[in-house]
Amino acid sequence: xxxxxxxxxxxxxxxxxxxxxxxxxxxxxxxxxxxxxxxxxxxxxxxxxxxxxxxxxxxxxxxxxxxxxxxxxxxxxxxxxxxxxxxxxxxxxxxxxxxxxxxxxxxxxxxxxxxxxxxxxxxxxxxxxxxxxxxxxxxxxxxxxxxxxxxxxxxxxxxxxxxxxxxxxxxxxxxxxxxxxxxxxxxxxxxxxxxxxxxxxxxxxxxxxxxxxxxxxxxxxxxxxxxxxxxxxxxxxxxxxxxxxxxxxxxxxxxxxxxxxxxxxxxxxxxxxxxxxxxxxxxxxxxxxxxxxxxxxx
Amino acid sequence: xxxxxxxxxxxxxxxxxxxxxxxxxxxxxxxxxxxxxxxxxxxxxxxxxxxxxxxxxxxxxxxxxxxxxxxxxxxxxxxxxxxxxxxxxxxxxxxxxxxxxxxxxxxxxxxxxxxxxxxxxxxxxxxxxxxxxxxxxxxxxxxxxxxxxxxxxxxxxxxxxxxxxxxxxxxxxxxxxxxxxxxxxxxxxxxxxxxxxxxxxxxxxxxxxxxxxxxxxxxxxxxxxxxxxxxxxxxxxxxxxxxxxxxxxxxxxxxxxxxxxxxxxxxxxxxxxxxxxxxxxxxxxxxxxxxxxxxxxxxxxxxxxxxxxxxxxxxxxxxxxxxxxxxxxxx
Numbered sequence: 076x077x078x079x080x081x082x083x084x085x086x087x088x089x090x091x092x093x094x095x096x097x098x099x100x101x102x103x104x105x106x107x108x109x110x111x112x113x114x115x116x117x118x119x120x121x122x123x124x125x126x127x128x129x130x131x132x133x134x135x136x137x138x139x140x141x142x143x144x145x146x147x148x149x150x151x152x153x154x155x156x157x158x159x160x161x162x163x164x165x166x167x168x169x170x171x172x173x174x175x176x177x178x179x180x181x182x183x184x185x186x187x188x189x190x191x192x193x194x195x196x197x198x199x200x201x202x203x204x205x206x207x208x209x210x211x212x213x214x215x216x217x218x219x220x221x222x223x224x225x226x227x228x229x230x231x232x233x234x235x236x237x238x239x240x241x242x243x244x245x246x247x248x249x250x251x252x253x254x255x256x257x258x259x260x261x262x263x264x265x266x267x268x269x270x271x272x273x274x275x276x277x278x279x280x281x282x283x284x285x286x287x288x289x290x291x292x293x294x295x296x297x298x299x300x301x302x303x304x305x306x307x308x309x310x311x312x313x314x315x316x317x318x319x320x321x322x323x324x325x326x327x328x329x330x331x332x333x334x335x336x337x338x339x340x341x342x343x344x345x346x347x348x349x350x351x352x353x354x355x356x357x358x359x360x361x362x363x364x365x366x367x368x369x370x371x372x373x
Numbered sequence: 374x375x376x377x378x379x380x381x382x383x384x385x386x387x388x389x390x391x392x393x394x395x396x397x398x399x400x401x402x403x404x405x406x407x408x409x410x411x412x413x414x415x416x417x418x419x420x421x422x423x424x425x426x427x428x429x430x431x432x433x434x435x436x437x438x439x440x441x442x443x444x445x446x447x448x449x450x451x452x453x454x455x456x457x458x459x460x461x462x463x464x465x466x467x468x469x470x471x472x473x474x475x476x477x478x479x480x481x482x483x484x485x486x487x488x489x490x491x492x493x494x495x496x497x498x499x500x501x502x503x504x505x506x507x508x509x510x511x512x513x514x515x516x517x518x519x520x521x522x523x524x525x526x527x528x529x530x531x532x533x534x535x536x537x538x539x540x541x542x543x544x545x546x547x548x549x550x551x552x553x554x555x556x557x558x559x560x561x562x563x564x565x566x567x568x569x570x571x572x573x574x575x576x577x578x579x580x581x582x583x584x585x586x587x588x589x590x591x592x593x594x595x596x597x598x599x600x601x602x603x604x605x606x607x608x609x610x611x612x613x614x615x616x617x618x619x620x621x622x623x624x625x626x627x628x629x630x631x632x633x634x635x636x637x638x639x640x641x642x643x644x645x646x647x648x649x650x651x652x653x654x655x656x657x658x659x660x661x662x663x664x665x666x667x668x669x670x671x672x673x674x675x676x677x678x679x680x681x682x683x684x685x686x687x688x689x690x691x692x693x694x695x696x697x698x699x700x701x702x703x704x
Contacts, residue, residue, distance in 0.1 A: 142499030218374055225414055225498075 126294035136369040137220040139210035144236035161219035181255035188320035291340020294370035297360035395420035402484030438592035444483030463599035467541035483585035492532035519678035530573030540636035544618040553583030566641035595622035613637035666690040
C-alpha cells in the first residue's frame, strides 16, 4: 500500500458509510478557479453560524469556571445569583442531571461517540483543571445570566496541580490503546543515521504549543422536543459523532438526537470531538424546558 | 456587566458638567478598551458620557509650528493624515502597528492615552491586583510575567502601559491639553502618566472629571526621519514585548539631537532620557548606540519570565538607531 493509499484509507474510515469517496480519485484542481458552493452566501453575509440562530422562547446559559487548577469545591452558594431578575436556574454538581460518562474516541467504531475528555461533567465537587465549569447560570437575557454568574460564590480546597509534562513522564503508563488503535512506540537510531548520512544538518527544532483558535468561537443551541427527542445546533466539525456522544451521555437512542452545523467558522480539529459545554447546554435546556443558547467567549 | 446609563454630550462644558453630576460616571471615546473592561466587570461605571461628538475632531497646525490633534480624532485618521506622515512618521507608524484596522477606526486619541494595562492579572477577577483593588497585592510579580515591565516598576505593580501611539508621543515630547471643572491646563506628556510606586491604581495626573481635549506635537523638524519598531510574538494584532520610537539629527557624523522612547517595558510610555544624554553630541556609531542603551537599562530589573526583555531592548535600541542614521547618511 502506497503512502497516499494508506492516508486515503484512514480518511475513508472517518466517513459515516465507510464507502470509498469518488472525489478522492479526482485530481487536476490545483491552480484552477473553482466554484465554492458556500462562497456567495458568506460574501453576502447571509451565512448563519450557530450562535446567530434565534428561537422563540430562547434563553441563555453562562458558565462559571473554576479559578483553581486542582482540588475540590468546599462551598458553592447560588442563592444571590438565583435572586437576580431573569434568572431561571443555576446548575451546580448538586442539582445537575446525572449524566453517563463521556465516551472517548474509538477509531474502530465512531458510533461509540467522541468526547474530548472522559472526566465527569459537573457531576461532583472535583476540579481537574483551571477554568473547569463549576456552575451554569440560565437566564432570560444574556446580560442577566452574565451578571448572575458573577454572583455565584465558590470556595475551594486547592491541591497542587501537575502542570509539567516532563515532570510527570517518569510516572507515565503505556495505555492499552490510543483512540482505539494499538499503542506503538518506535524510535529509530538517530545517531547512526546521522553518522551514515551523506549530508548532515544537526539542529534542534522545537514546536511551541498551539491552540485551535477558530474565528468562530464555540457555541451550542439545544432544543428538547415534546416527544423527548433532542435537536441541536453546534459548532461541530463532526455532527454524527456529536450526536452519538450526547446519546451516550443522556442515555438516548442515537436516532433521537439531531445535530446541525450548517456553517463552521473554522475548527482546525478543535471542533471535532465534543467538549463539555455542549452537554451542559443540553442539560440546561432539559432543566428549564426552554431552548438554551450557550456561546463561549474567546 | 452592570447596568449603566448613557448620555451624549455636544460641548466640552456639557461633557464635564455631566460627568461631574452623574454618579460614578466615565467619559466614553471609541469604547475599544472601556467597553471590554466593562464586559469583564473590571470597570463598573454607573454612567457613560459619550464625548465622540464634541468639536474635538480636527488636526490643525498651531501658531508655534506644531500640530494639534483633537482628542476625539480616530487613531486611523491620525496615522493617515498627510502632515503626520510627513513630519512625524514615527507617530503614524506606531499607530499602524497597534491593534487592528477596525479598532483603529473606532479608537480615539484621548482614549488611547487613557487605555489600561493588558496585564493578565488585572483582567482576572480571581487574581490579586493592586490596580483593581488597591492594597490587595500583586499576583504578577511571582506569576507568569513574560509580558511585564523591567523599568519603573514597584513592589506593588509590574504591569506595562500597552499603547504604541503613546510611545511615539513620548519621543516627540507632546503636550496633553485638558479641560475640567477648574479650567484648562496643559500637561507635558512625560508627566501625564504616573509610575505605580505605592499607588498602582493612580495611572495619570488627570484630576477628577478632567477631560483630555487635545494632544499637541511641538515643531520638531528632524522628526521627519523617525522610526518606530515593535517586537511582538506575532506580526499582527499583538501588544509589544519591546518597542522603540526614535528620531535623530546628525551633523558632521555626530548626533546633534536624539529622541528615544520605549514601549512594552515600563508602566508608562518610557522616555529614554538617560540614553538621550549619552547620544547627544556623541559620534553616531554602534558603540555609542550600545552605550546609550546600557545607560538607559542600568536600573532595569528582570523577573522570572521577562529577563529576555533587557537584552531585547538593548539590541532593538541599537538596531533602530543604526537604521535611522544609515537613512540620514543616505540623504
